[in-house]
Structures are given as structure tokens and as C-alpha cells.
Amino acid sequence: MSDNIALPQENIAEIEAERSKKVVEIDKKEKEKDKAEEDQQFVIDGTIIQCTSCMVPIGTLKVNFDTPTIQNKKTATVKEKSALSLKFSGNCLKSPYQASPCMAVMQLGEWQDVGTTLVQDQKPLIKKSTIMCNFGGSKITITKSGQINVPSVITGKEKEKEKEIQYVNGHFYNEDGAFEGKVDIKTNTGDVIDVYTCTGKGKSKDKDGKEIDVYNGIKLMKENDVNITHSDFCYIAYVVKMEAGGPDFKELKCIAYSSYNYSNTVTLKKGEKSKWKQVLAGTYSSVDDKQELTDTSNNQKSKLTRKAIFYVLNGEDDLTNGATFWDGTDFLAWGNSETNPYNNLGQNKFDEYKFIEIPKDIYDSYLAANRTSTKYPDRGNHNEKTHKGTHEHITKKVKKKILDKDKKPVLGKDGKPTFEEVEVPSKIKYAIPAADFENQDYWKSGNFYYDTGVNETYGISAMVSAGESIFWKKTKIRLTSETIIKK
Structure with missing residues (x-):
């Protein structure tokens, strides 16, 4: 006699429904768990962001500050809060006639729901972090952290491929910039003028069993799809x-x-x-x-x-x-209010472009990297009555031959030329920053904006500062917000 008991059809349906419900609940919990884990992932350079007030709602988060990398990409922190970091290509739907680019009108608040650990003394952004654009009134969200799943196992074929030796000529440099060596053998492919990077140098045996130098992980360097020559490099x-x-x-x-x-x-x-x-x-x-x-x-x-x-x-x-040129300390020291060492007023950019704009975070970084003053050789070409600014002329004492009315040396009792001490131009000292950068009329929007009045199509916008330099991009329209900040 069988121990199996046949259940009514309606009971079977109830059991299957209950099982399906449990499977759905388990699946939902797993997805919630996955989402919670994903929400805590650090955000890295190049991640996708979204703003519903932008005509092109999908943008990219660019990490401009130097931070440790994850999967070879820089980690984003709360410092990334300008239009240079949150890059959208469309116009703002909340701007008049939807005519203003998001980059020009964006007014960002502070990042919310950020990580708790510190990355170079700054809190990191995570997948669930958001930031408010006060101009458009919308939250900018992060759709993906930017991280990808990387296989942890290398297949046998991939291992064999790694062991293959490419017999090529060229100059080889470690990825850290150190020169490792060069190869120029007739039977090899390529040219000795080619440039390669490698991950290191070792020893191996060629097909004939002879010991040879091996450059691991090589990569051919190209400029616009053409092999760059060693001489050009x-x-x-x-x-x-x-x-x-x-x-x-x-x-x-x-x-x-x-x-x-x-x-x-x-x-x-x-x-x-x-x-x-x-x-x-x-x-x-x-x-x-x-x-x-x-x-x-x-x-x-x-x-x-x-x-x-x-x-x-x-x-x-x-x-x-996309910057195409840069300036050093001279731009900050001369502005458009100091007679420069060449006896011209200000730095040349103020004469060449329609406007000059510098986002405040870039200006602050640029200013902090420079000293409080700088000196240049004095050519002795300034007119004390007409030169402008607060710069200081520094002289030095030198010995000079005393000449008579015929321009001949005056001789002493010993028959040798006589000398006198005279002061001559030595250095011009400029305070940093120049007065223009402290004039609040140029900071009404919270960023530095100077309309030069020059009849040119392009202005210049500061993209980043590094070292003691500031880097410029030519643009027809200003990229920072025109809105005046009320105090």
C-alpha cells in the first residue's frame, strides 16, 4: 500500500502560490540587499549622473581633484561640486526660454548622504549621494557608481597569452616613466624609433633557448593613431x-x-x-x-x-x-592694474579676450599655491609719473667708474680709475594677488568674472589649477552662473 496521499487540486494550487510568494519575497530581499550594498559603493571618475531639469538629463561626474584610485579611476569626494565636475551638455529647463546651458547657471548646494570614511580628509561620494541644484530646484542623482565587476580568475588561455613573447623593436619605458632599455634586432618587427610602455623588465628564453631581456605588459604609444617617434617623445x-x-x-x-x-x-x-x-x-x-x-x-x-x-x-x-593654454604667477601678480616689467599695463590676457572667468574653488587653489609676493628683474623702463599699481622697485648698490666730462675715467693718486657707489634698478616686487582680484565688483556671482570690453568673440574660462599655474579654455559664453549672490 502506498504512503503517498493525493491532494485536492485546489490545495496544490495554494501550495504553489505560497511557494511562489516566498520566492518573490526572497528575490525582493536579495535585490534590496544588493541595492543597499550598491548604494554604499564609492563613486569614481566617469560615473553617470542625472538631473531632471536638464534638457539632456544624463551627464557625467568628472573627478578633478587628485584622489586615490579604484579600478584605475579617481575616487569622487564632496569637493566635486562645480559645473566642471558635474558635466551636463544640455540647457536648463528652468532658465528663461530654456536658453542657458546648465554649466552656466548651475548653483550647487552640498552633497547629501555621503560616505563616513575619509579620502584625503574629504568624505567620499557613494552611489546614493545627491546634491541639489538651487537654480533648477532639482536633485542631481548618481545612477551608477562607475565601478564594474572584474573577473577574479584568469583562464588558462589568457595565462598562455600572457606568456607569449612579442619580438618587437623600440624604446621601452616603465609606466612610472623610468627608461628600461631599447631593442633593435633585424628579425624583430617594428622600428627602434617606436616607443613602448611596460610594467617591468625581466629575463626569459627565446624560441632557440637563448636568454633575452623581456619587457612585460608592453603597450605601443601613438599620437592620434600614428606611432610617436622616440625623438618626438x-x-x-x-x-x-x-x-x-x-x-x-x-x-x-x-x-x-x-x-x-x-x-x-x-x-x-x-x-x-x-x-x-x-x-x-x-x-x-x-x-x-x-x-x-x-x-x-x-x-x-x-x-x-x-x-x-x-x-x-x-x-x-x-x-x-579641454584647456589649451595656461598662465603662471604673473597673471595673479599683474592682473589688469599693475604696470608689468615690460612697461605695459597688466597681463596680456586682459587685452586679448572678451572676458575672463575663474570659478572660486579654482581661484582659491591657484592663490593658495602661490606666495604672497613675487619679484621680477627690473629693466629700468618704468616712468615713475605714469606707471600704475602698488608694486615696489628695489634697488641695489654697485660700484661705478667716475667719469669726467669727456667720459674718461677719473684717475686717483695711484693712477688707477676711481669708483663711486650708485643705486641701480634690481627687482620689481608685486604683491599677490593684484588689486583686480580683490575688487568685489568682479565677484558678484560668487566667481571671478571680468568683462574686458575687448571686441573679441572668445573669452577664457579657468578649468583647473595645478602647481602655481592656472589652465584656460577658450569659450564664447561664460560657464559660471551670472546670478548675483545677495549678501
């Missing part, structure tokens, strides 16, 4: 290195990217785009005695310079946001 490296103030990787990356960006805007007579080296070899760079950086130069600044150029050639994120 070394020339670019020298100029970029000399343009930078010190071994500051962020500044080196910004100089490298800005000059590269500019080279892509220059068209030659044949319709071809200029090469990077060609631009740096011309008047674009004021470096004296331009030459190639030697492979034996392996100090910190040289290695960081090469690493910065690899950063550009690999197409890594452009932290200058």
Missing part, C-alpha cells in the same frame, strides 16, 4: 618638463594635456593637424634652448614628465577639461 618631454615649476604630477599632466589639446586645434597648410612636437617647437612655448630629454635623465621630475605624457597618449581623463 623626448622633445615633448623636455619642453613639458621645463614648463613645469617642480615635480608636481598634476601640473605636468595639465601642461601635457593643454599643449596636446592645442596641437589638435592647429591645422597645417595641407589640411593636416599639427603634431604635438611642432606646436611646442614654435612660439607656443617660451622654453629656451629646446632639446630632447635624454634617456639617462631619470630624476623624479623627468620620470613624472614621461608618465604625464603616457597619461595623455593613453587617452586618460583630461583633467583640464
Whole structure:
């Protein structure tokens, strides 16, 4: 006799329904758990953001500050709260006639629901973080953290592929910028003038069992899809290195990217785009005695310079946001109110562009990186009655031959020329910042905005500061908000 008992059909249906309900509840709990875990994920550079008040609601979060990386991308923190970080390409639906770009009118509050740990003394952004745009009245949300799932197991085929040796010629540099060596063998493919990065150097055996140098994880460097030559690479490296103030990787990356960006805007007579080296070899760079950086130069600044150029050639994120040139301390010291050492009023940008704008966070960083004053050689060309500003002329005492009315040396009792002490121009000292940057008329919107009155199509907008430099992008319209902040 069987122990199985046949259940009525309606009972079976009830059991199946109950089971389905439990499965749905378990699935819901699993999804809630996954969502809760995802909401706590750190946000990284390039993540997708959303604003319902933008005509193109999907944007990108760009990390402009140097932070530790996750999956080779910089970690976002609460410092990213400007239009240069929250990048939307559309116009704001709440602006008059929907005519203003979001970047121009965006007024951001503070990030909410952020992480509790600190990343370089700043709280990190996580997937559930939001920030209010006070102009559009909408919350900007993060749709994805930007992190991706990475397989933890390498298949046998992938391991075999890693072990394959490519017999190529070229100059090889470690990813950190150190020169590792070169290969020039007739039976190899490629040319010795090619440039490669690698993850390190080791020993292996070729197909004949002979021990050879092996450069691991090699990658061919290209400029606009064309192999960059070793000569061009070394020339670019020298100029970029000399343009930078010190071994500051962020500044080196910004100089490298800005000059590269500019080279892509220059068209030659044949319709071809200029090469990077060609631009740096011309008047674009004021470096004296331009030459190639030697492979034996392996100090910190040289290695960081090469690493910065690899950063550009690999197409890594452009932290200058498309800047094409830069200024150093002189812009901050002269403004448009000081007679400069060349006996002209102010820094040349005030004569060349329609407007100049600097977001406050970039200005603060730029100002903090510079000293409270700076000195330049005094050419003795200032007219005390007409020169402008608060700069100070510093003299020095030198011995000068005493001349008679015929311009001949006056001799002493010993028959030798006589001398007198005279004061001559030595240095011009400029306080930092120049008066223009402390004039509140130019800060009414909360950011620095100076209408030069120059009849030009383009103004310039500061994209980032690095080292003692500030980096500019030409733009037809201002990118910061025009709204006056009421105090």
C-alpha cells in the first residue's frame, strides 16, 4: 500500500502560490540587499549622473581633484561640486526660454548622504549621494557608481597569452616613466624609433633557448593613431618638463594635456593637424634652448614628465577639461592694474579676450599655491609719473667708474680709475594677488568674472589649477552662473 496521499487540486494550487510568494519575497530581499550594498559603493571618475531639469538629463561626474584610485579611476569626494565636475551638455529647463546651458547657471548646494570614511580628509561620494541644484530646484542623482565587476580568475588561455613573447623593436619605458632599455634586432618587427610602455623588465628564453631581456605588459604609444617617434617623445618631454615649476604630477599632466589639446586645434597648410612636437617647437612655448630629454635623465621630475605624457597618449581623463593654454604667477601678480616689467599695463590676457572667468574653488587653489609676493628683474623702463599699481622697485648698490666730462675715467693718486657707489634698478616686487582680484565688483556671482570690453568673440574660462599655474579654455559664453549672490 502506498504512503503517498493525493491532494485536492485546489490545495496544490495554494501550495504553489505560497511557494511562489516566498520566492518573490526572497528575490525582493536579495535585490534590496544588493541595492543597499550598491548604494554604499564609492563613486569614481566617469560615473553617470542625472538631473531632471536638464534638457539632456544624463551627464557625467568628472573627478578633478587628485584622489586615490579604484579600478584605475579617481575616487569622487564632496569637493566635486562645480559645473566642471558635474558635466551636463544640455540647457536648463528652468532658465528663461530654456536658453542657458546648465554649466552656466548651475548653483550647487552640498552633497547629501555621503560616505563616513575619509579620502584625503574629504568624505567620499557613494552611489546614493545627491546634491541639489538651487537654480533648477532639482536633485542631481548618481545612477551608477562607475565601478564594474572584474573577473577574479584568469583562464588558462589568457595565462598562455600572457606568456607569449612579442619580438618587437623600440624604446621601452616603465609606466612610472623610468627608461628600461631599447631593442633593435633585424628579425624583430617594428622600428627602434617606436616607443613602448611596460610594467617591468625581466629575463626569459627565446624560441632557440637563448636568454633575452623581456619587457612585460608592453603597450605601443601613438599620437592620434600614428606611432610617436622616440625623438618626438623626448622633445615633448623636455619642453613639458621645463614648463613645469617642480615635480608636481598634476601640473605636468595639465601642461601635457593643454599643449596636446592645442596641437589638435592647429591645422597645417595641407589640411593636416599639427603634431604635438611642432606646436611646442614654435612660439607656443617660451622654453629656451629646446632639446630632447635624454634617456639617462631619470630624476623624479623627468620620470613624472614621461608618465604625464603616457597619461595623455593613453587617452586618460583630461583633467583640464579641454584647456589649451595656461598662465603662471604673473597673471595673479599683474592682473589688469599693475604696470608689468615690460612697461605695459597688466597681463596680456586682459587685452586679448572678451572676458575672463575663474570659478572660486579654482581661484582659491591657484592663490593658495602661490606666495604672497613675487619679484621680477627690473629693466629700468618704468616712468615713475605714469606707471600704475602698488608694486615696489628695489634697488641695489654697485660700484661705478667716475667719469669726467669727456667720459674718461677719473684717475686717483695711484693712477688707477676711481669708483663711486650708485643705486641701480634690481627687482620689481608685486604683491599677490593684484588689486583686480580683490575688487568685489568682479565677484558678484560668487566667481571671478571680468568683462574686458575687448571686441573679441572668445573669452577664457579657468578649468583647473595645478602647481602655481592656472589652465584656460577658450569659450564664447561664460560657464559660471551670472546670478548675483545677495549678501
